[in-house]
Amino acid sequence: MKRVVRVNQTEIEYELQRKRVKNMNLRVTREGGVSVSAAKRVPERVIDEFVASKADWIAKTQNRLASVERRRYFDGETLLLLGKAVPVRRLQGQRQTVVLRDGVLELALPHPEDDKKVKKLVDTYLANLCEQLFASACNDCYSVFARLGAEKPQLKIRSMKSRWGSCNTKTKVVTLNKRLVLVPPACIDYVVFHEFTHLIHPNHSAGFYQLLGRVMPDYEDRRRQLRSFENIDM
Structure with a gap:
């Protein structure tokens, strides 16, 4: 309506x-x-x-x-990175490198006009960034849940269409959507804390939300912020 x-x-x-x-x-x-x-x-x-x-x-x-335009990685366009519109600049270089400098993502490669190589370079950069950021977020989160007796889960990263994350309480595996690299760090932390809470409360019970509210008092604000990114594509 x-x-x-x-x-x-x-x-x-x-x-x-x-x-x-x-x-x-x-x-x-x-x-x-x-x-x-x-x-x-x-x-x-x-x-x-x-x-x-x-x-x-x-x-x-x-x-x-x-x-924020849909990413094609052409010179002068933007991509969404950690919740911010970041301009992309292609540069001539002997080696392939990616550097985030002064709010601009600089891509250096021998043939900067090659769209396919540019896309592959950016995708590799984002994959590495996901591993670093998500592993750090999970380690910080586990320092809280270890005191609650939770077993440290294995981290997996993959593309998911309808969920930002999941937790398999039987195998102790937390899976995070690689699209989380597009959203603000506060939203990444919310998803991580949400999934880790499932290690204590497998379902979305009253106990689940009580615990989540205790370890992350502003989780509702973070959840609302995350929802504004639901339709963002990589």
């Missing part, structure tokens, strides 16, 4: 979905649309007020998404 909220001189149109959820959830799609999910018992007036309270965040998110 479509609804419109007026904030000062601006109208915010959003899609309201009634679901069996505990809290109201708002996200901005890649195309800039606004979607809100809320339980049937929540009055529309309350939902409108919730959307209005997020007006500044919605505008900033829409502007950020509008500035």
Whole structure:
């Protein structure tokens, strides 16, 4: 159901979905649309007020998404990296190197006009970055869960269409979506803490959310931020 909220001189149109959820959830799609999910018992007036309270965040998110083009790695274009639009610059070089310098991703290679080699170079860089960032995030997280008696899980990284992460409590394997390299570090930490919490509570029970709230008090804010990146592709 479509609804419109007026904030000062601006109208915010959003899609309201009634679901069996505990809290109201708002996200901005890649195309800039606004979607809100809320339980049937929540009055529309309350939902409108919730959307209005997020007006500044919605505008900033829409502007950020509008500035990020779909990645093709041509010189002067941008890619999304850790939640920020990063310009890409191709350079002539004897060896293939990738350096993030002053907010610009510099790609040096013998044939910088070769799109396929450029894409392969960036993909390799992102894969290595995933391994470094995710391993560090998991180690930091485990320092918390080790005190709760959790066994340290194995980390796997792969592409996933519908989930940011998963936890196999039987094999003790936490799998993270490689697309997490596109989102802010705070969102990466949220996914890691979420999956590690499953080592103690396999289901999304009340105990699960109580523990998650104890080890990460602002997890709901991080989750809402992450949802604005749901439709971002690598």
